[in-house]
Amino acid sequence: MNWEQLLSLKRFGDTNKRLRQEQDETRLGFEVDYDRVIFSSEFRSLQDKTQVIPLSQTDFVHTRLTHSLEVSVVGRSLGRKVGQKVLEKHPHLQKVHGYLPNDFGAIVASAALAHDIGNPPFGHSGEKAIGEFFKSGKGKLYKANLLDKEYQDLCDFEGNANGFKIVTQSRAGREGGLRLSYATLGAFTKYPKESLPKKPTKNIADKKYGFFQSEKEAFQDLAKELGLKKTGDGQHISYARHPLAFLVEAADDICYTIIDFEDGINLGLIEEEYALEYLINLVRHSINTKKYHQLTNTKDRVSYLRALAINTLINEAVEIFMKNEELILEGKFNISLLDKSQYEAQINDIIKLSIEKVYQSKEVIDKEIAGYQVLNTLLEIYTKAVNNSYQGVASNYDTLILKGLPAILDLNSDSLYQRLLNVCHYVSLLSDSQAIIQYKKIRGFSF
CATH class of the missing domain: 1.10.3210.10 (Hypothetical protein af1432)
Structure with missing residues (x-):
């Protein structure tokens, strides 16, 4: 390099x-x-x-x-x-x-x-809560309809990859996300690899992953421009760090x-x-x-x-x-x-x-326990509503839930992976307090 x-x-x-x-x-x-x-x-x-x-x-x-x-x-x-x-x-x-x-x-x-x-909300326990919803919770039912790397993105939901999504993803009027310089994007990416294989080496750059499958092409373009050294085997994408x-x-x-x-x-x-x-x-x-x-x-x-x-x-x-x-x-x-x-x-x-x-203080553990429950509930309700709507079987409750989600959120993609990732992405953008407010609404405590 x-x-x-x-x-x-x-x-x-x-x-x-x-x-x-x-x-x-x-x-x-x-x-x-x-x-x-x-x-x-x-x-x-x-x-x-x-x-x-x-x-x-x-x-x-x-x-x-x-x-x-x-x-x-x-x-x-x-x-x-x-x-x-x-x-x-x-x-x-x-x-x-x-x-x-x-x-x-x-x-x-x-x-x-x-x-x-x-x-996401609630610190690193928030990442784990999202991942465990898909790994061992009700989100596990989606596994059969996802590619291995897509499912791994969800099971090991990674704040670093989600950050790369935020700063690079395009939407109407915001093409290229924040449009940061490629040098800054390179320095931002501490783990320049995809979610699989998991920890293939003891190299610090392989400890986690740095981009979702949805941003794979964007990262490859970035790596090419910066001249990052390839470390993958051809089947899997990974690079040396900037x-x-x-x-x-x-x-x-x-x-x-x-x-x-x-x-x-x-x-x-x-x-x-x-x-x-x-x-x-x-x-x-x-x-x-x-x-x-x-x-x-x-x-x-x-x-x-x-x-x-x-x-x-x-x-x-x-x-x-x-x-x-x-x-x-x-x-x-x-x-x-x-x-x-x-x-x-x-x-x-x-x-x-x-x-x-x-x-590991009691105050931290107690709040993390609550955070798990909040995020698990939000993911269960939102993913169900989004997929029921896509399949044309949305209930009145599902329709009400969808009306509460932002219009800029693409929840009608033909890709199940994109729909699920977009729900996770939305939940990740909530602050701690916002997540609790949403949870209370769903549980009927807003009156």
């Missing part, structure tokens, strides 16, 4: 090549990507979607929106620092093509901003490791004495002891250590990326950047404590 192709400014529908040196510096294409994501309705709905604590009423616990904004900030720093070093190593990118360090930062920031845009996808992943890893931990401390789920010790182990070489001891409350102490930890891990990720840049461009770097970090043990200690004290 080569940087000239990987930094493509092309957008869906372009007939002429976009050249970097011809860009308006006050309205750079990669920065337009950021604007298009942040003004999208799908991004705004993240303000009411779970990050760690579902439906939290506190003002300091992160939602998917605040998490995404923070990941984009970290991603921008990672991109700029790597961009500066890449341009020093490959000076023709700047001298001949006009690329600047901030271009890398803008690409990573935009992709990072959108990285959770496809996540190099900047490693930075998007690192930004996400840094934020959820440190900031979810911070949420747990502020909620009182993690005891301060343990928490501070874990963070200090990560920043021991950069902490200003005098300044630290001047801080008089937990929130300020944790905030100070959090800032140091994020800065430490940013610099570490940049160093690892540049040490392995050639392997990354060859598609031979198979782990996440932080898996090679000298702080891996400290990171794992923090994640282990977060899992025990935060992710």
Whole structure:
């Protein structure tokens, strides 16, 4: 792979090549990507979607929106620092093509901003709830009429693939979705493969999948333009990652490791004495002891250590990326950047404590149980109504249900897969609160 192709400014529908040196510096294409994501309705709905604590009423616990904004900030720093070093190593990118360090930062920031845009309500348990409806719930009856990869898309409903659908799918008046640059779309796709085969290798890029069968052609067009290295066997589509996808992943890893931990401390789920010790182990070489001891409350102490930890891990990720840049461009770097970090043990200690004290806390588990019931009910009612209508046997109740669904939703496709996926896609776009409101209506609790 080569940087000239990987930094493509092309957008869906372009007939002429976009050249970097011809860009308006006050309205750079990669920065337009950021604007298009942040003004999208799908991004705004993240303000009411779970990050760690579902439906939290506190003002300091992160939602998917605040998490995404923070990941984009970290991603921008990672991109700029790597961009500066890449341009020093490959000076023709700047001298001949006009690329600047901030271009890398803008690409990573935009992709990072959108990285959770496809996540359904109730966090990762929402993905599992949708998948289990088809794998072991009432949606299993559709299996016989679906291709293997279509059924797998539904059984392992993936927020990353759903995000790719959101940013690329066309509809009337919105051809090409958000029309992001191909460079940003490449950096966005952490798992450039289809749903089958499942985890064919231990390569980090094969851990999940990045696009549904409905967007397969769109992704192949993207991969061709960017010059991504093919890793599939011909029967199955998979590619090596876009190099900047490693930075998007690192930004996400840094934020959820440190900031979810911070949420747990502020909620009182993690005891301060343990928490501070874990963070200090990560920043021991950069902490200003005098300044630290001047801080008089937990929130300020944790905030100070959090800032140091994020800065430490940013610099570490940049160093690892540049040490392995050639392997990354060859598609031979198979782990996440932080898996090679000298702080891996400290990171794992923090994640282990977060899992025990935060992710598996009673509050989280209780809300996830409720989320399963909500999503299972919505999927059962909506899929039944849509397919009964298509087959011409809709009941009055089915007709009423369909009237409550948005007109832009294509529920009359001749493809069963498309009808089912479109229902899942609609449900995934609901915020936590919207999903609960829909559930209450169906259960007759709206009066």
